[in-house]
Amino acid sequence: MESLTFGPLSTLPSLVEELNPHKVAFLTNMTVERLWLKKAFSGIENPIKIVIPDGEEYKSLETTMAIWKRLQEEGFTRKSLLIGLGGGVVTDIAGFVASTYMRGTLLGLVPTTLLAQVDAAIGGKTGVNFNGKNMIGTFYLPNFVLIAHETLSTLPDEEIRNGLGEVAKYALLDKKIYALIRNFKGIDEAIIRECALFKAEVVEKDPEERGLRRILNLGHTTGHAIEKLSNYRIKHGLAVSMGLMVASKVGEELYGFDSGKTEELLEKLGLPTKHPFGADEILREMALDKKAWYGKIVFVAPVEIGDVVVEEVAEEVLKRALEATSYDSGSGDSQKPEGSA
Incomplete structure (x- = not known):
């Protein structure tokens, strides 16, 4: 390791x-x-x-x-x-x-x-x-x-919040971390250690991201697109948080995942659950992502807490998930990030 x-x-x-x-x-x-x-x-x-x-x-x-x-x-x-x-x-x-x-x-x-x-x-x-x-x-x-x-x-509070976006990702990937976050009172050494060790264990099994390690991209294909569209005014962890919600909606449509669990988790951590961009512009950026193997969007979606799949996802499925998690979808969100459009 x-x-x-x-x-x-x-x-x-x-x-x-x-x-x-x-x-x-x-x-x-x-x-x-x-x-x-x-x-x-x-x-x-x-x-x-x-x-x-x-x-x-x-x-x-x-x-x-x-x-x-x-x-x-x-x-x-x-x-x-x-x-x-x-x-x-x-x-x-x-x-x-x-x-x-x-x-x-x-x-x-x-x-x-x-x-x-x-x-x-x-x-x-x-x-x-x-x-x-x-x-x-x-x-x-x-x-x-x-x-x-x-x-x-x-570290300023905004940077703690930024890091919590990645912590939320690990909570969806690992039941033990999810249980820790369910009782979240503030960031502590135990949470940091569990997240770091989880990633290190995954990397040890797949150091060059040929298979298993790709699960660590949960929320990132959408997150990176959001970062770029905001000219990086939206911080990485907040963009990943938005991406986690998109991924959860994809998981809900394809595998019956309960996206409400993700929404509850993100709100507990004070993280955004909606993004400020149009579905089409995000899709254009996602197609350029380095994880788009053979020119197709490869996406990580949750099946249940602690279980995700990595596969190509149809554009219409992604578009529905992006529309459902946009500020324009009609269900307002008090967690709109500073600097977003």
Whole structure:
């Protein structure tokens, strides 16, 4: 299984020491630099600091090239260690850089957001955006992932909510996590651990997404389309939440799934259950998704809690599900996300 460590940031020097790297570089963003970089540096000899601006728009090839250039200037080698300290944008870029620089360097990830701790930093997917979400990327497992619960103490409520979109996905995929969320009082270490371990176990069985791992895309085909249509103003976890509701409506029509369970779950977590776009425009974006194998939309739909199917779904079925979960469907939703159309 992927090397996951659950513990405080003070655990980091021992993880680094085990790898005996030639050099150590930290990649982070401006917000995390201010909050956590000094503590992360503690006990690590002569670390290199690379800071990028905050935001999904900086998850780009331009940013990647600037990091490659800096690593070259610092004499970084294949035996050097790049540590991504931050949320999903940082961990995705760090993984992509590490996998491509000199055909692969050592990589460590220290996710500092809920979304990254339960999902983005786990599983070895790397990527940057290129005319779509994560269209350029690799599979590259990190040497370690340190999940330090303490970093959530400085996370804004909106980012906790963002991460809960992925937590909701795991609740639909796993009965044990669903039971935890049914009694949800707030995010805690037990929920984070169960989500992270669930993903790691799936990835271990299917590291390159040839079969089983595709279940982890539940809510994502629609979610990525919504993100792109909103110019990424709708955060990933909120878009996934909307996508989960669409998937549940598909599951209801095809397999008799009770979509009310998903709606209840999302509302309990304070997540949106409707999307702000037209069915046709979402379908156009879904057709461009990297998971559309052979040019057809491959979709993950729930059959029951803990059981999903991955298959091609007819466009008319998707369209009905998208229309039923749109704000224009006539059943208002108080959870309309900020920044949506």
